[in-house]
Amino acid sequence: MSEPRKLEVLRAIVEDYVHSREPVGSKALVERHHLGVSSATIRNDMAVLEEEGLIAAPHTSAGRIPTDKGYRLFVDRISQVKPLSAAERRAIHSLLEGPDDVDDILERTVRLLSQLTNQVAVVQYPHSNRALVRHAEFVLLAPRQVLVVLIADTGSVVQKVIDVGSEVANEALMLLRSRFLGSIAGTQLALLPQVLPSVVALCPPDLRTLAQTLAHGLESLSDTSREERILMAGTANLARSNVDFPLSIGPVLEALEEQVVMLRLLSDMGDDPRGVTVSIGRENPYDGLAEASVVATGYGSGAKVGILGPTRMDYPTTMAAVRAVARYLSRILGG
Amino acid sequence: MSEPRKLEVLRAIVEDYVHSREPVGSKALVERHHLGVSSATIRNDMAVLEEEGLIAAPHTSAGRIPTDKGYRLFVDRISQVKPLSAAERRAIHSLLEGPDDVDDILERTVRLLSQLTNQVAVVQYPHSNRALVRHAEFVLLAPRQVLVVLIADTGSVVQKVIDVGSEVANEALMLLRSRFLGSIAGTQLALLPQVLPSVVALCPPDLRTLAQTLAHGLESLSDTSREERILMAGTANLARSNVDFPLSIGPVLEALEEQVVMLRLLSDMGDDPRGVTVSIGRENPYDGLAEASVVATGYGSGAKVGILGPTRMDYPTTMAAVRAVARYLSRILGG
DNA sequence: CTTAGCACTCAACATGCCCAAGTGCTAACA
DNA sequence: TGTTAGCACTTGGGCATGTTGAGTGCTAAG
Numbered sequence: 001m002s003e004p005r006k007l008e009v010l011r012a013i014v015e016d017y018v019h020s021r022e023p024v025g026s027k028a029l030v031e032r033h034h035l036g037v038s039s040a041t042i043r044n045d046m047a048v049l050e051e052e053g054l055i056a057a058p059h060t061s062a063g064r065i066p067t068d069k070g071y072r073l074f075v076d077r078i079s080q081v082k083p084l085s086a087a088e089r090r091a092i093h094s095l096l097e098g099p100d101d102v103d104d105i106l107e108r109t110v111r112l113l114s115q116l117t118n119q120v121a122v123v124q125y126p127h128s129n130r131a132l133v134r135h136a137e138f139v140l141l142a143p144r145q146v147l148v149v150l151i152a153d154t155g156s157v158v159q160k161v162i163d164v165g166s167e168v169a170n171e172a173l174m175l176l177r178s179r180f181l182g183s184i185a186g187t188q189l190a191l192l193p194q195v196l197p198s199v200v201a202l203c204p205p206d207l208r209t210l211a212q213t214l215a216h217g218l219e220s221l222s223d224t225s226r227e228e229r230i231l232m233a234g235t236a237n238l239a240r241s242n243v244d245f246p247l248s249i250g251p252v253l254e255a256l257e258e259q260v261v262m263l264r265l266l267s268d269m270g271d272d273p274r275g276v277t278v279s280i281g282r283e284n285p286y287d288g289l290a291e292a293s294v295v296a297t298g299y300g301s302g303a304k305v306g307i308l309g310p311t312r313m314d315y316p317t318t319m320a321a322v323r324a325v326a327r328y329l330s331r332i333l334g335g
Numbered sequence: 336m337s338e339p340r341k342l343e344v345l346r347a348i349v350e351d352y353v354h355s356r357e358p359v360g361s362k363a364l365v366e367r368h369h370l371g372v373s374s375a376t377i378r379n380d381m382a383v384l385e386e387e388g389l390i391a392a393p394h395t396s397a398g399r400i401p402t403d404k405g406y407r408l409f410v411d412r413i414s415q416v417k418p419l420s421a422a423e424r425r426a427i428h429s430l431l432e433g434p435d436d437v438d439d440i441l442e443r444t445v446r447l448l449s450q451l452t453n454q455v456a457v458v459q460y461p462h463s464n465r466a467l468v469r470h471a472e473f474v475l476l477a478p479r480q481v482l483v484v485l486i487a488d489t490g491s492v493v494q495k496v497i498d499v500g501s502e503v504a505n506e507a508l509m510l511l512r513s514r515f516l517g518s519i520a521g522t523q524l525a526l527l528p529q530v531l532p533s534v535v536a537l538c539p540p541d542l543r544t545l546a547q548t549l550a551h552g553l554e555s556l557s558d559t560s561r562e563e564r565i566l567m568a569g570t571a572n573l574a575r576s577n578v579d580f581p582l583s584i585g586p587v588l589e590a591l592e593e594q595v596v597m598l599r600l601l602s603d604m605g606d607d608p609r610g611v612t613v614s615i616g617r618e619n620p621y622d623g624l625a626e627a628s629v630v631a632t633g634y635g636s637g638a639k640v641g642i643l644g645p646t647r648m649d650y651p652t653t654m655a656a657v658r659a660v661a662r663y664l665s666r667i668l669g670g
Numbered sequence: 671c672t673t674a675g676c677a678c679t680c681a682a683c684a685t686g687c688c689c690a691a692g693t694g695c696t697a698a699c700a
Numbered sequence: 701t702g703t704t705a706g707c708a709c710t711t712g713g714g715c716a717t718g719t720t721g722a723g724t725g726c727t728a729a730g
Binding site (some may be wrong): 037058059060062084 | 671672673674677678680
């Protein structure tokens with residue numbers, strides 16, 4: 001039996017099954033694809049594929065469906081990325097114009113991606129390692145509560161309320177603000193932990209503890225918050241594509257709501273710089289996603305964007321969409 | 336036939352149906368509740384209730400289930416709010432401590448509410464009508480792009496990137512910032528549209544147009560953005576409670592994702608100051624929610640918080656939870 | 671290695687049957 | 701007038717049975 005044809009058969013099975021949602025049999029296969037051989041031959045090939053664990057039969061006299069392993073092989077060796085349609089390109093292009101908020105852009109991105117793929121789209125807040133401090137502000141909300149705001153040159157604004165042990169005067173805050181600002185304006189956010197202590201050390205002794213507290217606040221703002229969050233859209237697609245599989249949708253929704261789970265999932269997926277990464281079915285560490293696949297890729301300086309859908313999905317098209325969107329995102333938010 | 340008993344029967348039907356998820360018959364009713372009469376009598380009562388459109392039978396020889404109208408009567412006249420358990424009170428209490436971000440508080444609130452009710456929880460960002468301007472900041476991101484930040488004394492921070500027609504110097508921005516700040520610090524956000532024009536008028540002529548643009552930015556930040564957004568949690572509960580009804584979950588998820596729909600829904604629900612408002616099944620303006628109910632109430636100065644679930648829900652408990660959470664929220668965020 | 675032919679398997683569908691739950695009605699009763 | 705017991709009637713759900721068709725695996729021939 002020829003190796004190329006075996007792969008061709010697998011490809012045909014995957015494509016038909018993704019399209020029809022029903023187990024596909026040998027006869028249907030030869031009818032819909034011009035394989036040049038008879039159904040009996042296909043049957044032999046299928047037996048081999050089954051032995052290798054690439055396809056499986058739900059029951060004795062039904063067609064075959066791809067296994068996780070089968071999809072894996074399909075994605076890795078068979079499928080070739082489908083180019084996007086002109087309309088889709090246009091949609092991406094026109095979506096990401098205008099001088100808008102990072103939040104705005106991300107929100108529209110997930111919406112677009114979910115519409116493009118008919119799946120649940122997910123995007124992680126961009127990594128701001130390279131972002132520079134543009135401004136810092138301390139605002140007195142209550143006698144003991146200070147709002148610490150940090151603004152980066154990327155347009156990202158993060159804030160946090162912190163409790164400074166004792167009452168504090170507004171003048172002291174203003175003083176500290178200009179001190180801090182003088183020293184940290186223009187530095188990379190990532191370097192704040194190294195820079196801040198020296199600023200604190202130079203403060204007047206009576207403000208030392210306050211400065212320390214504020215520095216802590218700034219520091220925590222610089223690394224956490226943002227990149228630890230994700231945005232998503234298109235959860236309704238889950239219900240649509242899983243009409244017959246309503247059982248699995250619960251766990252999937254749970255996973256999507258647990259940002260921690262999604263974040264681990266996304267960052268665990270190595271970042272293939274050439275293209276998108278795919279995690280199929282039980283390859284996912286989280287049990288609730290045993291029947292789901294994730295297609296994701298990095299953008300900008302390392303944050304992830306991607307989609308989540310049933311294992312039975314149109315990988316080539318989906319991968320193309322994710323890749324295209326990620327590229328535009330990188331271009332707009334800077335790399 | 337006695338009017339009180341009729342209501343008692345309706346109550347029994349609602350409670351049993353909510354609990355068992357199955358149409359309830361006359362015999363089962365007399366067994367599970369001590370109504371003091373025989374099943375035949377109950378049958379007569381049920382016939383009347385059906386005639387009045389309060390209950391309905393899925394088919395000839397099945398029990399009855401409440402109609403939307405039946406639930407309505409139940410909620411309005413029969414049910415009495417169930418007090419929360421001590422554990423639940425404690426959960427609410429302990430959840431909302433610590434000097435945290437508004438976003439933080441809201442996020443934890445929806446989580447809590449969804450766990451408490453086993454439904455999808457929704458909360459609108461608080462109205463900041465009474466909030467006072469604490470600080471404003473203009474940050475130059477690119478030669479023509481300015482990040483406008485507005486900070487209120489409530490700890491809310493809103494920002495927006497705007498495109499100022501031509502290149503602008505940082506010094507000009509700083510100058511304008513202090514001008515603006517001097518005039519608007521301490522004013523109510525809601526009054527900004529009235530105050531800003533006079534500030535613009537007093538600016539040096541060469542900065543007039545820039546000032547105008549920035550004023551526009553501040554103005555748009557003051558009313559929109561925040562209160563127009565909602566936060567939600569617990570969508571996985573939809574899948575859990577609707578194991579048998581997987582059809583309706585799609586449209587519901589769609590509605591939940593359309594913030595506009597949810598916002599209209601919430602604000603259309605009059606704000607009964609004494610307690611929570613309930614919108615049942617087809618009472619909802621949105622078709623996708625024909626089998627869903629919304630239980631909501633106002634908090635703070637008018638924003639809404641509530642839950643969304645199947646019409647067949649435990650209204651008394653749910654209403655109690657929503658009310659309690661809203662109260663705590665009001666207390667913490669100020670009314 | 672491929673193919674035709676054939677026996678075999680099994681889910682899906684249909685049919686018919688029975689049962690239990692539940693109703694509505696009527697007539698008797700307090 | 702309201703309540704009750706009794707009874708005929710309806711009907712969905714469960715179950716056994718039969719049928720069909722898609723699909724397989726195997727064998728023997730090309």
